[in-house]
Amino acid sequence: MQRITIGESTFSCQPNETVLETLLRENIKVPHGCRQGLCQACQMRSLDNSPPTSSQVGLKDTLQKQHYFLACLCHPEQDMTVALPNQQGASIEARVVSKQLLSPDIVQLILEYQSPFSFFAGQFVNLKRPDGLTRSYSIANIPLAKNILEFHIRRLPNGQFSSWVYDEVALDAQLSISEAQGACHYLPGRAEQPLMLVGTGSGLAPLYGIIADALAQDHSGPIHLFHGSRDINGLYFIDEMRKLAAEFDNFHYTPCLSGEDIDSEYLRGRADDLALSSTETLSGWRVFLCGHPEMINQAKKTAFMKGASINDIYTDAFHVFQVEK
Amino acid sequence: MSESQETASTQTLYEQLGGEAAVDAAVDIFYRKVLSDYRINRFFDNSDMEQQAAKQKAFLTMAFGGPNNYNGTDMRNAHAHLVKMGLNASHFDAVMEHLGATLTELNVPPELIAQAAAIAESTRKDVLGK
Missing domain, CATH: 3.40.50.80 (Nucleotide-binding domain of ferredoxin-NADP reductase (FNR) module)
Incomplete structure (x- = not known):
């Protein structure tokens, strides 16, 4: 019998049960709709093993690569640790190592992190300053040997976060960074495609x-x-x-x-x-x-x-x- | 070979049409036709094109005689808000037109198109809430 772990809880999947059925039976709130893989409301993500490919039908290739699956189609083949799309994993700490104006309206911020962190260029993260104010920004660099992330931040009129970055952030300032999210990134495999x-x-x-x-x-x-x-x-x-x-x-x-x-x-x-x-x-x-x-x-x-x-x-x-x- | 003949004669409509690959080829063509048809495009909310395409794919899979969980009640419920918006037989006819044209474009033989159309036609009452 396969076990499904979500957050702090672990449940057993009954024979022939889908991940959605197991979680709903255990009173876990999972958004869902058609229960036949069409509406994609029950999208979840496997945090450890690859989900069965049959549960990824119809999802974008970039989401498949990130182990997203549809809970209503997923008969687990092994134990799985899963999360809802809005469920954030642990965030990591980073510090500002460079800040530079790219245009009068846009500043480039480069952060350095220590903990292991994986991402695709083009994904976004939530940047959180020490008092909790949080905004999403896209990552402009590819994973390199150096542990850095580059962001281009446009100053918005009355933008609390962007004004803070412009006016106050100095070198060595600390920010926390969420997991990388989003399906807008490059995948190799069709190299000749325009x-x-x-x-x-x-x-x-x-x-x-x-x-x-x-x-x-x-x-x-x-x-x-x-x-x-x-x-x-x-x-x-x-x-x-x-x-x-x-x-x-x-x-x-x-x-x-x-x-x-x-x-x-x-x-x-x-x-x-x-x-x-x-x-x-x-x-x-x-x-x-x-x-x-x-x-x-x-x-x-x-x-x-x-x-x-x-x-x-x-x-x-x-x-x-x-x-x- | 007798074996292959036997396979050909027992192939389902879905297999004869080319299975999931054929559905994938048909979805974009079909959805483009629907979106560019002023008679019906207001019924196709295109705020989330991926989800919309997933639904078209389910519809085509069913019409192709492929694996589906077709349920008349679900179909009624899913279209009830469109019926309120004025969805009627003429709009269903337009969708049938696009289904036929899509399959013709993919060089599907007429007798198979007729079979797929008959399956799609069988949902008419549920879709229109009759």
Whole structure:
């Protein structure tokens, strides 16, 4: 009989029972719906062993890789330790080792950690300052020998956390970091596939990581990055991107500005419009969209209608935290 | 060989259509048709396209005669809010149209399309809450 551990509790799975049935029988609250693997409401994550592949049907490849599964389809083959998607594992401590302005609106923060930590470039973590204020930011670097994490933080008007990072954070400041989350990252395996990456503002952060990851893993297909902002203050890493494009034949970079009075060295228009109309079809492409939630909703549908498979579209929407009045 | 002949004659509709791989190929085509059809796209909430695609896949798997847990009551409940929004026979017909066109696009032989259409048609009353 297989045993299911969730949080502090361990339960036995009865013969023929799914993980969902076991947990519900034991009065554990697990969101669920159709119980036949369609609505994906009962998504959970295995923290130790790989879940049975039959319980991962229909999930995005990046989520499968992170051992997500559907509890209603999962007849465990071995003991499992599981967690709900919103259940956070232990966080780790990190300290600021570098802080640098990338543009008037965006600061680069580099943190160093000591404890073991695994992530994919493009995933996000919750950064928590000592008094508990917490915000999510995307990781802009690939895992390296050095234990560092890079973030690009845009200053928001009245943004409590971003203003604090801008005005107060100094070297050696301590922050705690949640587990890495999110399904918007690169996976090797289809090296010749063309990639289309569209980001607005600090949406470049995850894309920068994803591009570095793809290049480090010898992605051979063309990689097209369209980075957009309303005005020049929202664009950054322009020289770095141009340098990268000069170094790698298959990497193409297009900075875009959608506001008025645009310098002719930038393409004029919204990055998503320009990106998605730059190619006749997106059939067979892998598409990454990061940044403004509205842009993502629109662009996701457009990319799909232009031929990208729904499973090949990866998104990371930057929702602005609304302070309750 | 007699053995392969026997296999061919006992193949289910789902196997003849190509199983899960065929469903996967059909989902994107079918969903694109539905989303671009002004007659019905308001019924397909596209705020979560992955979930929506998962549901289309379940529908197609069933229509293909594949493994499913079809349950008339669930189908009624799932569509009840759409019936309130005005879902009627003309919209069901439009979906049937797209199912046929999708399979035609995938070069499925007409007699198999007819079988799949008959299965899909059998859900009409439940979907429309009749």
